[in-house]
Amino acid sequence: MSQAALEREDLFDAAFLDRLRSLAVRLRKRRALSRRGAQSTPATGFTREFKDYRHYTPREDYRAIDWRLYARLDKLFVRLYEETQELNLHVLVDTSASMARPFGEKRRQALRFAVALAYLGLAAQQRVSLYSLSDTVRQELPPLRGQGNIEKVIQSATRLDFGGLTDLERGFTEFRPTRQRYGVIFVLSDFFGRDVNTASHAIQRAAAWPGETHFVQILHPEEREPRIEGEVELDEVETGERRRFWLTRRDVQRYSETFDAFCDTLARECAAHRMDFMQCGATEPFEDRFLDLLNRGSALAGGV
Amino acid sequence: MRFLAPHLLHLAWLALIPLALYLFKKKARRVPVSTLLFFRSLAREHQESAWLRKIKKWLSLLLTLLMLFLIVLALARPVGEAGADSPGAVVLLMDRSASMAARDEKGRTRLEEARQLARAKLKSLPEQVVVSLVACDAKAHVLLSRSRNRRECLRLLDELSPRPLTLRPDIALVTAARLAELEPGTQVWHFGDRPFESGADLAYQFHSAALDAPLNAGITAFQIRPAPLAHDRYEAFVKVTAAPANTRRVTSTLEVTLAGRLAQLRELELEPGESSALILPLEGVKGQRMTVQLKTPGDCLGWDDAVAAVLPRSRPLVVAWVAENADPFTELALTSMIEAGRIEMLRGTPAAWPMSDKPDVYVFEQWLPDPWPADRPAIVLNPPKSAGPVQVRRLTGAGLPHESVRSAAPEHPVLFRVSSSRLAITQTGVLDTGASLEPLWMAGSEPVLAAGEVEGQRLVVSAFSPARSEQLALLPAFPLMLGNALYWCAEQAAALAEIQTRHPGDLLEEEGLLRWTEWDGTRFLETTEVLQGGVTAITRLGAWENGDDRTGVSALASAAETSVPARATEDSASASLPAFAAGPVFRDWPAILTATLLFLLLLESWLFHRKAVY
Incomplete structure (x- = not known):
């Protein structure tokens, strides 16, 4: 049994997929009670679904004139049709080393979120794209549609290589979906950059993205409150930089305060740009947190 | 630099501990973290200097070893070595013996005068000069050792008061010499009423606080004892001495009271330096208090003017009399x-020797034990042979009659009140007195009575036969001589301990409440003293009684202290010593070490905590 297979079982076992399916059903039922039809928009288009009439104005396409109505009423009307829009789902997974080491739970949680989101998107006949984000952003999967592609998503997620540095600013700059690829963007990351302010700057760049953006910060509890004291040599997994510290309890407390301030800044920055920000513990139960995410009013949840 | 406790330098091996800890120290635990982002911002406040980071490992060890070295050095008590820049030191010898209580016409004691002189001299000393303060009387008390704290020195000076003790210059000089060895250029300043004679090898300077024209007479000896051959009769021996420095002949009155009533009154006229010995017969019962007070117009020292005593309740001496032919x-x-209750006798024959009971004194007559018993004093009468310390050659026949006997040492206690006139004796042997025995009676050119101490054993030897001597004259003399001999021999015995006159400073083995008839220099006071037990030094003058009817006498009785000296016309050594010049600030090694240690601690604290050497 290969290492990839092992990890696949660990991440997406059969039980997980079953739970995912039941989750999708639950969501669909809930949506069905509250809404009718799929993703209608106020705009008119060229589908076969008739929507309304309107008086003809010069320079409009004369092919839209309803000649039968003209014969009855002697007035020119044009027919308006329902326009349906295809939704794109972009899932960006932070694949820097800090997401896999020293706390592997972060990687597991991020990939579970990614697969679950992709599953929901595919089930809702949306185009799902998977990206890896480290020092740059790479498209790991082309836009896929249809529930049958979930296996491809899982395989791709399993193959993601977690390592290297985080460059949020560069990644968020390079990731710029076109107008046609308008949709919902999920960023799964710990948002640890080279500097305390890097993440805030990156979020400002993400404000220009077309669509609905969700940031999910995945953290391990020990990242907020490290259980270390005394003389230690800290080894940063991304850069390999080592520094010696003599940490007292008071130092750890001040560390936690700094960490909380960082997270608060991220949340404020997201709120300022009307983007969703959610914090998720790497060791927290996945389903609860995933439902929390969907309950925050995502278009994805509405489309299922 | 020398060390007063060089053996503590061995503690330097303790340096191996931090060295071992350094060499085998546990490495810091390596902890992988997602990001150093927040740790870095935390450490910004504790950012160490780059140069410090490079040397921190060695610096930590170096500072620790240096501190350890300094502590060991400080424990070894370093003292400065002689050097040209040394400002030197002063040892103040303050005489607080009894004679320093002599008052002038203004009522100031000699110690107050000495204190004033010392204060003036101290103020003129440079600050760097190290001062030691030694109060000397019968002992030398180092009150302040090698200090620059003038305020403390002055405070201790103010606390000094005279004590009724006899000065021991030899002890004071030895102490001063030892202190002087610790610091180069030490001068010994003696503040007292008479200079020390043997301080020549020291940088000695005497500052006189003596009176210009003292006048003093005092009791310089006192002893009371029961009369050997009579009931309820006591004999007090009193010696009165006039100070040699007196400017004139003094007339003193000696008042003796017994049970509060005047018993005797004697008037004495004494030339300067003259002594008068008196034997005062007293009739009283044991336990009665007697006082002897000497009154001299213009007397400057009161402590030597009175003695109090309780008529002693001594138990009988136990005498073992072993005679071949009594x-x-x-x-x-x-x-x-025996009839007078003075002795209890254990009588035996040579066949019963050695005795199971231990007496206070042995009396051997016409027989000597072999081996010689050296554990008790002995009186040997008419020995037939030589044995032990008694060396005698027996005369053949009936002996050699002598018409007269001459007293060779009439002042000897054995001959106290014994008249040798008209004595005719029959010599039975030729005594070899050697170097230890002193001839007391001489018959012709031969000693017939001798006394002395041989290897700590008191011994009285006679070489005549009383039975064959002129009986009429010997009848009163011989019992008295024998009684004196018994008391003299047993002087150190426990039975006579109560009648010994003690002096302040002697050790007293008493417990509980003591009732004192105390002489404070001007009058007698009734005081009490509670002793916690054990051995206590006597600090008072007078007579004491305890609840068990034990009594004792404490008297100054010191010819040296009674001889209050006059101020010399010129202080012999006052100008001979060089004045101190102000020296360098740092001469005090302990202070240097302490300052360095403190600096190192601060440096280490700053480097490794404030600057957080991580």
Whole structure:
């Protein structure tokens, strides 16, 4: 049994997929009670679904004139049709080393979120794209549609290589979906950059993205409150930089305060740009947190 | 630099501990973290300097070893070595013996005068000069050792007061010499009423606080004892001395009271330096208090003017009399003392020797034990042979009659009140007195009575036969001589301990409440003292009684202290020593070490905590 297979079982076992399916059903039922039809928009288009009439104005396409109505009423009307829009789902997974080491739970949680989101998107006949984000952003999967592609998503997620540095600013700059690829963007990351302010700057760049953006910060509890004291040599997994510290309890407390301030800044920055920000513990139960995410009013949840 | 406790330098091996800890120290635990982002911002406040980071490992060890070295050095008590820049030191010898209580016409004691002189001299000293303060009387008390704290020195000076003790210059000089060895260029300043004679090898300077024209007479000896051959009769020996420095002849009155009533009154006229010994017969019962007070117009020292005593309740001496052929004269003398209650006798023959009971004194007559018993004092009468310390050659025949006997040492206690006039004796042997025995009676050119101490054993030897001597004259003299001999021999015995006159400073083994008839220099006071037990030094003058009817006498009785000296016309050594010049600030090694240690601690604290050497 290969290492990839092992990890696949660990991440997406059969039980997980079953739970995912039941989750999708639950969501669909809930949506069905509250809404009718799929993703209608106020705009008119060229589908076969008739929507309304309107008086003809010069320079409009004369092919839209309803000649039968003209014969009855002697007035020119044009027919308006329902326009349906295809939704794109972009899932960006932070694949820097800090997401896999020293706390592997972060990687597991991020990939579970990614697969679950992709599953929901595919089930809702949306185009799902998977990206890896480290020092740059790479498209790991082309836009896929249809529930049958979930296996491809899982395989791709399993193959993601977690390592290297985080460059949020560069990644968020390079990731710029076109107008046609308008949709919902999920960023799964710990948002640890080279500097305390890097993440805030990156979020400002993400404000220009077309669509609905969700940031999910995945953290391990020990990242907020490290259980270390005394003389230690800290080894940063991304850069390999080592520094010696003599940490007292008071130092750890001040560390936690700094960490909380960082997270608060991220949340404020997201709120300022009307983007969703959610914090998720790497060791927290996945389903609860995933439902929390969907309950925050995502278009994805509405489309299922 | 020398060390007063160089053996503590061995503690330097303790340096191996931090060295071992350094060499085998546990490495810091390596902890992988997602990001150093927040740790870095935390450490910004503790950012260490780059140069410090490079040397921190060695610096930590170096500072620790240096501190350890300094501590060991400080424990070894370094003292400065002689050097040209040394400002030197002063040892203040403050005489607080009894004579320093002599008052002038203004009522100031000599110690107050000495204190004033010392304060003035101290103020003129440079600050760097190290000062030691030694109060000397019968002992030398180092009150302040090698200090620059003038305020403390002055405070200790103010606390000094005279004590009724006899000065021991030799002890004071030894202490001063030892202190002087610790610091180069030490001067010994003696503040007292008379200079020390043997301080020549020291940088010695005497500052006189003596009176210009003292006048003093005092009791310089006192002893009370029961009369050997009589009931309820006591004899007090009192010696009165006029100070040699007196400017004129003094007339003193000696008042003796017994049970509060005047018993005797004697008037004495004494030339400067003259002494008068008196034997005062007293009739009283044991336990009665007697006082002897000497009154001299213009007397400057009161402590030596009075003595109090309680008529002693001494138990009888236990005398072992072993005789081959007992002389009737000896038997008569001893029997009269038994009747007077002065002795208890254990009588035996040579066949019963050695005795199981231990007496206070042995009396051997016409027989000597072999081996010689050296554990008790002994009186040997008419020995037939030599044995032990008694060396005698027996005369053949009936002996050699002598018409007269000459007293060779009439002042000897054995001959106290014994008249040798008209004595005709029959010599039975030739005594070899050697170097230890002192001839007391001489018959012709031969000693017939001798006394002395041989290897700590008191011994009285006679070489005449009382039975064959002129009986009429010997009848009163021989029992008295024998009684004196018994008391003199047993002087150190426990039975006579109560009648010994003690002096302040002597050790007293008492417990509980003592009732004192205390002489404070001007009058007698009734005081009490509670002793916690054990051995206590006597600090008072007078007579004491405890609840168990034990009594004692404490008297100054010191010819040296009674001889209050006059101020010399010119202080011999006052100008001979060089004045101190102000020296360098740092001469005090302990202060240097302490300052360095403190600096290192601060440096280490700053480097490794404030600057957080991580």
